[in-house]
Amino acid sequence: MAISEAVETPIAARPRSLWRDAWTRLLRNRAAIFGGIIVLLIIAGGLAAPFITPYDPIKQNLRASLQPPSPTHLLGTDVHGRDIFSRILYGAAISLRIGFLGALLGGAIGVVLGLVSGFYGGAVDMIIMRLVDIQLAFPGLLLAIAIIAVIGPGLENVIIAVGIFSVPTFTRVVRGSVLSVKQQDFVTAARTVGAPNHRIMRLHLFPNILAPVLVLLTMRIATAILTAASLSFLGLGAQPPTPEWGAMLSDGRDYLVLAPHVATFPGLAILLAVLGFNLLGDGLRDALDPRMRI
């Protein structure tokens, strides 16, 4: 909405909705704006990488090996003489892709499982929750590592691992929200007029659990980026010469004494990306529902 329009519209007549109110609250949250700017910059950097980077991210130039930061190589070069700044920008696209696709994959499966589990209850609920318990018994990164152990390392497999890794969190949050929304009168009303179950879930429950799902999605992008980078660092994710941040850091480990910048900058990039999505997620949570606990 343009500012002039907002000023001219009388307050009483201004249409209000959960999303509009949340948007206003979000814009007032300085930390969230800061996070949003970081996220936008990383997205812009990743998208523009092929057009603005001065060097090829893969092609080696051994004569320029391990150069410290300078005007020609802003963040220096790695052992193969590749420009680290260019690789970090290309890496942004890779990390964002893993982050978004991984979180979306986990979110999609988790939302369906959570909806079904919370809505039907009973035996279905018990089976799904037991499965979630089993997944959650593999703490943190361990679940992603176990999945990689089965499907093998590689960039595409990391997306699958990170996605499945996110499923239990989504399932639990969605199930919890469904259990509280299900009690409300409009659901009973829909059922009274004979709406079929899939319609109730799709049109009545889903829109009402969208807020927590959106918050969780944002935060899980941060987790997905961090998990993917961790897997690559361990040698279980993206393989060289892919300019993935975790893999770059792993390369830099061998030259820590000689050229500490090789390991330093990719790590800062990961930190910044995770910070950006977390701040944005925190801001969204506060804006959508201050009482929400995720």
Place this chain on the structure above:
Amino acid sequence: MFTYFVRRILALIPTLLGVSIAVFLLLRLVPGDPARMAAGLDATEADLEFIRRDLGLDKSLPEQYLTWLNRALHGDMGRSTRTRNPVTYEIGLRLPATWQLTAVSITVAVVIGLVTGITAATRRNSLLDYGSMVAALLGICTPSFWLGLMLMLIFAVQLHWFPTSGRGDWRHLVLPGFTLGAGAAAIIARVTRSSLLEVLNQDYIRTAVAKGLHERAVIYRHALKNALIPVVTVVGLEFGYLLAGAVITETVFAYPGVGRLLVDSISYRDFPMVQGILLILASQFVLINLVVDLLYGWLDPRIHYGN
């Protein structure tokens, strides 16, 4: 209370069985012939036949699982395809190192987390509060492998205060312990702060202040005791996560624990070893959660367990 304990322990059984099924299926889901993987490339057809029978691959899947589980419960999880040693033996060699590292890092995390959290809560909205919470946020967002390398660069490579890697005396534990504990410290600090702030708003605190008690007495004798209840849960959870996080820290510092063994075993496609480590780490995590749950009930008498 007793019934709750028993019920809570019984509820573990399906989860642990599920974990064991998942870990068992791991080896069966991996593409390729498990017998061929166990035997190596130069095995003859007769060797393969022998191994197939030994691993029970000629039987049905449920039968195979029961045999495998029975053996695992008796401490036999097969042999490493890399070293040929029994899996339990190899894990037994490394597990104490991981426990030691985890114990150091949870101590680091609890001390730093509590001190930071209490300081921030008691000086709410001060510069110290903001600084602590920014530090906590950065602690949560910092990749541990990067933090580890940076600490190594500063304190081992440049200052020579600590060794860069390996296992030995206490000095080998300082950098890995701090690396692993930093994230947990940040989370404990946040929870301590918000929990303490919540308690400080309660009526009985106002009463304590009103009757003229010293601030120190109010905070440490009245508020902290109640504020710590949620902190215990988080510490327990984080303890479990640290056991998994050790995978990364051990790789960074070339520390000979089970985490590094797990990563190496995946690279070498040593699946019996991967199975063994996953089973041990997951069971540990589940058991720690049980202890935390029980502790929680004991600490907070307000929680009533229906019969």
